[in-house]
Amino acid sequence: MAASNILLLGGLIFMTCSMAFASDPSSTPLQDFCVADLKAPVLANGYICKDPKLVKPEDFYTSGLHIQRNVSDDCGSGSDSISVTEVPGINTLGISMGRVDLDIRGVIPPHYHPRASEIITVIQGTIEAGFVTSNPENRLISKLLKKGDVFVIPQGLVHFQRNIGNGHAVALTAFNSQNRGVVTVGNAVFGTKPTMSSDLLAKAFQVDDNIIHRLQANF
Template identity: 85%
Template sequence: MEYLMAVKNFLLGLILLTCSGAFASDDPSPLQDFCVADLKAPVLVNGYVCKDPKLVIAEDFYTSGLHLERNISDSCGSGSDSISVIQVPGLNTLGISMGRVDLDSWGVIAPHYHPRASEIITVLQGTIETGFVTSNPENRLISKVLKKGDVFVIPKGLVHYQRNIGNGHAVALTAFNSQNRGVVTVGNAVFGSKPSISSDLLAKSFQVDENVIHQLQAKF
């Protein structure tokens, strides 16, 4: 009887462990020690084709320069850099990636979402306001002002933003549970699509004059 109970508990624990691992990331789980991406392979799969393990070297798992300040040249006063499978081929199938965000004084990362990953942000320097909006119908804004050492989590697929609310330079590190999180910036997607979404449709959707839509489309 005790033996059967022990087996039952073991199987239950195994199921829970498997489920927790499955929900940790939507990326495919690796079936070997590693699958270093062959970025030059002509074959298209959900991810990247594995490089021959015999040809794998330490540099496949390595990158540098995360300590360097990013170029802040866009109109929003922000600069960011992604460290994904493209920069580190060894990330292929591991379900993780990260990045760095630099914000000028009162600079912003415009509202956007990641279709394939949740995000965790850690502030290294400055004061950053970040927040996300819940799905319909509540559309509730959940936001927080973060200082050095503070951490904030953003659920997968929800629109969110970052803003430097200090007078100096702000820096944060971000991490994602996908090797290729994807980024959809709301303004670019809605007003900068190619070909353009019909202006009369957008005018009705946003309840504004069509000329306003034309002005916004011209900026994207």
């Protein structure tokens, strides 16, 4: 093969490999729906489908999203989710949602969702929402949100919400997973069972062992 042809072929390969391709995750259903059989004894990645002939409108329905959540915990917040266990018709659809209530100065502490991105819509009050980019930058990206504002949090990144207004705050959340998972950073580090080595944590956080023991006692 002539040298010029080799160079041309190499250039085409380089251009092809340099292109960026993007698409939505493949989630083409094989049937109209797969309502979860929550009582099925079989374990699966998700839930076994109920017989379509037994499906009812109630399998796709729930209520109560308008009800204020209890905010009496130590963080002054309350949240819940509407997932496949509340609405069996969500099974295999890759969606879920929830409600967040924040008392004055209440917070949703730093946490992440291993299986979902999140979109937040404020419907009452003033909320700061933010997330932290991955190492090594660890950049904080946050935004002050008021009624009607929307903020997106990418999958797997540590994030938080806090009420910085003068009254009760409420937000609706949506996820691109029927089971998003939640890992709260404080619990995952200081509340392990059995307890993680205080010496390890003291070195990791560059603090005295006594500080670690006090933190672990809170979880």
